[in-house]
Amino acid sequence: MTRTTFPISYEFFPPKTPEGAEKLRAVRRQLAVRRPEFCSVTYGAGGSTQSGTFRLVQEIQQEGMSAASHFSCVGATRESVRAELRELQAMGIARLVALRGDLPSGYGLGGEFQYASDLVAFIRTEFGDAFHIEVAAYPEMHPQARSPDADLQAFAAKVQAGADSAITQYFYNADAYFRFVDNARALGLDVPVVPGIMPITSSTQLLRFSDACGAEVPRWIRLRLQGFGDDTASIKAFGLDVVTELCERLRSQGAPSLHFYTMNQSAAVLAISERLGL
Numbered sequence: 279m280t281r282t283t284f285p286i287s288y289e290f291f292p293p294k295t296p297e298g299a300e301k302l303r304a305v306r307r308q309l310a311v312r313r314p315e316f317c318s319v320t321y322g323a324g325g326s327t328q329s330g331t332f333r334l335v336q337e338i339q340q341e342g343m344s345a346a347s348h349f350s351c352v353g354a355t356r357e358s359v360r361a362e363l364r365e366l367q368a369m370g371i372a373r374l375v376a377l378r379g380d381l382p383s384g385y386g387l388g389g390e391f392q393y394a395s396d397l398v399a400f401i402r403t404e405f406g407d408a409f410h411i412e413v414a415a416y417p418e419m420h421p422q423a424r425s426p427d428a429d430l431q432a433f434a435a436k437v438q439a440g441a442d443s444a445i446t447q448y449f450y451n452a453d454a455y456f457r458f459v460d461n462a463r464a465l466g467l468d469v470p471v472v473p474g475i476m477p478i479t480s481s482t483q484l485l486r487f488s489d490a491c492g493a494e495v496p497r498w499i500r501l502r503l504q505g506f507g508d509d510t511a512s513i514k515a516f517g518l519d520v521v522t523e524l525c526e527r528l529r530s531q532g533a534p535s536l537h538f539y540t541m542n543q544s545a546a547v548l549a550i551s552e553r554l555g556l
Contacts, residue, residue: 284556285535286312287346287472290338290542291320292330301542302334308544310343312551315535318375318412318445321348328362336369346412347371350379351391359397360404367408375412375445376401376436395435402440413437415444415471417458418451421492430461437467444469445537448476448493450520452527470534475525477538477546478517481506518546522553529554 288309293299306317319334331347338345347366351359366374378394391397398411413436416429423429433444449455459471476493478484481503488495499520506512525536538547 284529284554285315286551286556287315287317287535287537288547289318289320289474289537289539290334292334293542294330298542305540305542305544306338306341306343309540309547310341312548312556314343316344316346316373318346318373318537319348321350321377321379332365332369335366335371339370344373345371346373346375346410348375348377349397350377351389351394351397352379353389354397355390356400359391359400363401363405363409367405372408373410373412374401375414376441377414393432393435395432395439398436398439398441410442411440412472413441413444415446415458415462416492417446417449417454418492418494420447430458430465433462434465434467437462437469441469443534444471446471446474447491448474448539450496450499450524451494452524452531454494455528455533456531472535472537473528473533475521475536475538475550477521477541477543477550478503479514479541479543479546480510481513514546518549518553521546522550525550525554 290302290306293302317338319331319338321328321331335345335347349362376394376397378391378397391400394413398413401409401411413433415433416423419426419429420432423432437444446455446458455471455473462471476484476487484503485495485500487493502516503513506516528536538550540547
């Protein structure tokens with residue numbers, strides 16, 4: 279098979295146990311052969327996993343891969359953000375995924391940052407170009423947005439505040455992605471918008487995640503997954519076909535790279551990469 283050098287990146291989450299940490303090290307070794315552009319690490323609601331996030335980005339960086347820390351601003355102060363960014367800078371981290379962050383249950387807004395655009399502007403003012411700043415984009419609209427236009431304006435505010443590029447929420451409708459990019463370009467927003475890719479390995483997990491975060495699972499995919507029942511092998515084979523086809527279309531029609539939500543697993547991502555000839 280002909281190999282290509284199309285750029286990819288991965289997302290991991292901080293493991294909660296020593297066993298999970300060891301398993302993730304093995305996963306990273308398996309995925310490293312694809313030479314990712316960077317690996318991002320998620321951040322819990324209200325910064326609840328901050329120490330785990332920082333430890334993991336440092337470990338990834340020490341393994342020789344570029345690491346990007348998710349960085350949320352819910353409940354944060356300018357002083358706390360400044361101190362935490364200096365900590366990341368001291369580790370050699372030069373890439374951030376800047377987010378407002380999800381509110382923990384029973385948590386008021388609080389803090390000195392209301393939107394992710396406020397965080398991006400603060401980072402640029404305080405640190406100049408020391409960090410490459412990624413922001414989130416929602417081809418099918420953020421679940422809390424008032425309208426698609428309001429959501430696009432929120433994205434525009436992040437770009438105008440100084441974002442370098444964006445990573446999207448995962449989706450299975452390529453047309454939604456291309457329409458979002460076209461609408462962003464029409465507003466003069468020319469930063470790269472990288473599609474977020476979620477492999478399909480479990481129907482119950484996928485539908486639960488999607489209902490929680492507002493990602494649309496097309497009806498035909500839902501019906502096919504329901505039709506497989508508990509047949510895990512068929513679900514994985516179907517998911518591999520669907521996601522590979524999606525990635526191929528995104529790549530062939532101009533997506534700048536692909537960002538895989540790995541769920542700390544390697545098998546599905548490796549299988550998709552193999553089919554794509556990466």
